[in-house]
Amino acid sequence: MSPYVPGEQPQGGGWVKLNTNENPYPPSLRALEAVRVALVNDGAALRLYPSPDSAPLREAAGRFHGFDAAHVVAGNGSDDILNLLIRAYAGPGRPIGMLNPSYSLYPVLAAAQHAEVVKVEVTDALGVDVDAVAKCGAAVFFLTNPNAPLGVAFGTEVVRSLAKAFPGLLVVDEAYAAFADADCVALVSEFPNVVVTRTLSKAHALAGLRVGYALCPPLVAEVLHRVRDSYNVDRLAQVAAAAALDDREWLDVTVAQVRATRDRLAAALRKLGWQVNPAAGNFVLAAPVSTKRAASVETAAHCFEFLRARKILVRRFPNHRLTEKSLRISVGTEQETDVFLQAVAAWMEG
Amino acid sequence: MSPYVPGEQPQGGGWVKLNTNENPYPPSLRALEAVRVALVNDGAALRLYPSPDSAPLREAAGRFHGFDAAHVVAGNGSDDILNLLIRAYAGPGRPIGMLNPSYSLYPVLAAAQHAEVVKVEVTDALGVDVDAVAKCGAAVFFLTNPNAPLGVAFGTEVVRSLAKAFPGLLVVDEAYAAFADADCVALVSEFPNVVVTRTLSKAHALAGLRVGYALCPPLVAEVLHRVRDSYNVDRLAQVAAAAALDDREWLDVTVAQVRATRDRLAAALRKLGWQVNPAAGNFVLAAPVSTKRAASVETAAHCFEFLRARKILVRRFPNHRLTEKSLRISVGTEQETDVFLQAVAAWMEG
Numbered sequence: 156m157s158p159y160v161p162g163e164q165p166q167g168g169g170w171v172k173l174n175t176n177e178n179p180y181p182p183s184l185r186a187l188e189a190v191r192v193a194l195v196n197d198g199a200a201l202r203l204y205p206s207p208d209s210a211p212l213r214e215a216a217g218r219f220h221g222f223d224a225a226h227v228v229a230g231n232g233s234d235d236i237l238n239l240l241i242r243a244y245a246g247p248g249r250p251i252g253m254l255n256p257s258y259s260l261y262p263v264l265a266a267a268q269h270a271e272v273v274k275v276e277v278t279d280a281l282g283v284d285v286d287a288v289a290k291c292g293a294a295v296f297f298l299t300n301p302n303a304p305l306g307v308a309f310g311t312e313v314v315r316s317l318a319k320a321f322p323g324l325l326v327v328d329e330a331y332a333a334f335a336d337a338d339c340v341a342l343v344s345e346f347p348n349v350v351v352t353r354t355l356s357k358a359h360a361l362a363g364l365r366v367g368y369a370l371c372p373p374l375v376a377e378v379l380h381r382v383r384d385s386y387n388v389d390r391l392a393q394v395a396a397a398a399a400l401d402d403r404e405w406l407d408v409t410v411a412q413v414r415a416t417r418d419r420l421a422a423a424l425r426k427l428g429w430q431v432n433p434a435a436g437n438f439v440l441a442a443p444v445s446t447k448r449a450a451s452v453e454t455a456a457h458c459f460e461f462l463r464a465r466k467i468l469v470r471r472f473p474n475h476r477l478t479e480k481s482l483r484i485s486v487g488t489e490q491e492t493d494v495f496l497q498a499v500a501a502w503m504e505g
Numbered sequence: 506m507s508p509y510v511p512g513e514q515p516q517g518g519g520w521v522k523l524n525t526n527e528n529p530y531p532p533s534l535r536a537l538e539a540v541r542v543a544l545v546n547d548g549a550a551l552r553l554y555p556s557p558d559s560a561p562l563r564e565a566a567g568r569f570h571g572f573d574a575a576h577v578v579a580g581n582g583s584d585d586i587l588n589l590l591i592r593a594y595a596g597p598g599r600p601i602g603m604l605n606p607s608y609s610l611y612p613v614l615a616a617a618q619h620a621e622v623v624k625v626e627v628t629d630a631l632g633v634d635v636d637a638v639a640k641c642g643a644a645v646f647f648l649t650n651p652n653a654p655l656g657v658a659f660g661t662e663v664v665r666s667l668a669k670a671f672p673g674l675l676v677v678d679e680a681y682a683a684f685a686d687a688d689c690v691a692l693v694s695e696f697p698n699v700v701v702t703r704t705l706s707k708a709h710a711l712a713g714l715r716v717g718y719a720l721c722p723p724l725v726a727e728v729l730h731r732v733r734d735s736y737n738v739d740r741l742a743q744v745a746a747a748a749a750l751d752d753r754e755w756l757d758v759t760v761a762q763v764r765a766t767r768d769r770l771a772a773a774l775r776k777l778g779w780q781v782n783p784a785a786g787n788f789v790l791a792a793p794v795s796t797k798r799a800a801s802v803e804t805a806a807h808c809f810e811f812l813r814a815r816k817i818l819v820r821r822f823p824n825h826r827l828t829e830k831s832l833r834i835s836v837g838t839e840q841e842t843d844v845f846l847q848a849v850a851a852w853m854e855g
Binding site: 157158159161164172175177178179180181182184186187190191194196197198199200201202203204205206207231232234235238242246247260267269356360361362363364365380381382384385386387388389390391392395 | 507508509511514522525527528529530531532534536537540541544546547548549550551552553554555556557581582584585588592596597610617619706710711712713714715730731732734735736737738739740741742745
């Protein structure tokens with residue numbers, strides 16, 4: 156069994172870190188204030204177990220999406236939620252399905268449950284073959300939407316078709332949906348077999364606190380509550396996440412800024428002749444080219460190393476035909492993006 | 506599949522909460538300071554993922570016990586570690602073993618992995634039947650030591666005999682060991698099949714932050730790293746736990762105080778004629794009696810409700826012959842203990 160390999164987390168400063176899709180901006184000050192309040196009286200509250208079912212956090216997530224808290228299950232990052240879904244719904248004889256490429260954690264979690272993995276290829280037009288998903292035989296299918304690492308979003312109508320056609324549980328992994336034009340949250344009310352997973356790690360800039368949640372039919376929520384750890388989200392993470400969800404203004408401003416920078420980055424790379432995927436998340440997948448080098452695995456590796464030598468970290472996905480010639484560049488601050496684009500200009504001249 | 510039922514976590518104030526074995530004292534101020542330092546610059550660090558393998562925390566745990574960090578795996582509470590152990594070492598045809606009574610979470614975790622559970626009864630003398638454990642056929646055996654809810658500790662020599670005689674993986678769950686006279690940490694170096702699990706929730710007063718770890722042979726550590734979530738311990742929990750482990754003075758003073766209060770509580774209840782187990786953890790298991798009532802399930806329930814009506818929460822374990830007549834009372838502050846003992850005096854007169 157191979158472990159999931161997360162992106163590099165360099166120690167020490169000086170890196171322009173565009174490799175793990177973190178938000179370039181600090182989180183909501185309301186989240187910070189909530190943590191500070193939870194630490195009053197010399198942190199006396201830390202001695203007590205947190206709310207076992209993350210009740211106030213689930214209420215906040217419910218308010219955010221217009222759901223009752225009974226539809227929400229909170230986890231130690233959305234990875235915890237994905238894990239719970241696989242533990243509850245997959246196993247020997249109950250395969251998981253996933254798009255290929257998508258999040259490489261799913262097969263790792265499936266292996267731990269001795270569940271087979273059925274991969275449905277993303278089409279060359281970067282779309283979903285609804286028929287192939289419908290017939291794939293999986294007990295639970297993970298649709299990463301927007302897709303990572305490709306960056307494209309699949310429209311709500313496509314996902315609705317999938318929900319109708321796929322006989323198992325359809326999990327729409329919306330880690331990046333806050334940066335897209337639309338999401339599939341409404342489908343959770345429409346279909347008994349649709350779950351949407353969300354994370355506070357990207358749009359809410361709380362990757363350090365590990366909070367995610369599922370929006371799901373109450374029956375699915377009951378099942379997930381049975382398999383999760385009793386106290387799976389800690390006290391400070393609960394209060395920070397709840398406060399962050401309640402700070403809509405911060406989210407709107409920050410997401411608008413990240414989207415603007417993303418679109419500027421994508422346009423700049425297109426202008427240089429790079430092959431750039433439509434980008435719906437907080438990252439851009441793009442295949443480097445220069446006057447001397449065509450798009451290829453070697454060109455991507457060369458550019459990656461050139462950037463790395465300048466302490467700019469991006470990420471490569473050399474294991475799939477749709478990603479092997481590309482770099483995935485997380486959207487940084489305006490300044491980080493300028494530093495990146497200057498380094499790219501130097502590479503193209505080199 | 507039945508979920509684990511954690512102790513009640515009442516909302517609102519005014520409760521004397523002696524039901525979930527939390528530390529009655531606030532955590533080390535060094536832990537608090539570490540959290541504050543991690544929040545500088547408006548919490549900017551929270552936007553970044555934490556150390557994926559909790560490296561600084563594992564170093565601190567290594568320093569604490571005199572191990573190399575390669576022997577340490579950190580988890581989101583020791584519940585996470587127990588879960589990982591069962592996922593990695595149990596399953597269909599690979600049963601888990603446990604003492605009965607002990608921690609009721611083990612069977613819940615085993616059920617999620619479709620693993621059978623073999624229960625070895627604690628003897629009437631509150632000891633371990635080494636031969637029965639050795640022959641129980643489990644792939645992994647959980648020895649809660651000190652035992653909860655019984656309170657007794659099993660000596661290191663008994664555990665050493667078990668490690669020799671039991672052919673599978675022996676997990677010594679030392680959630681309460683910091684309050685006991687001895688622990689089994691040294692056995693991890695002596696035997697290839699011994700794992701010790703620890704939590705920061707009890708002795709270190711950080712239940713709210715969900716941190717635990719395993720001390721294990723490096724080969725076992727490698728296996729656990731493969732099945733755990735990539736970022737299973739959040740940033741604030743990591744720094745707080747590392748600082749708490751480094752604050753030996755706080756631990757020594759606090760544990761000495763809890764032990765003194767525990768021994769006073771046990772002595773007071775014995776003086777009232779209650780049947781009190783030897784207590785090695787931060788709680789006392791005792792069967793209430795009064796001049797009017799003999800020790801019985803009903804007497805325990807009556808006393809429990811009497812206390813609850815006075816907003817004093819303790820815990821009952823009505824499902825085992827060795828616990829059904831008893832209450833488990835967490836060790837509180839001196840003042841909480843006085844309030845509890847006064848209520849007990851009122852119950853005995855009632």
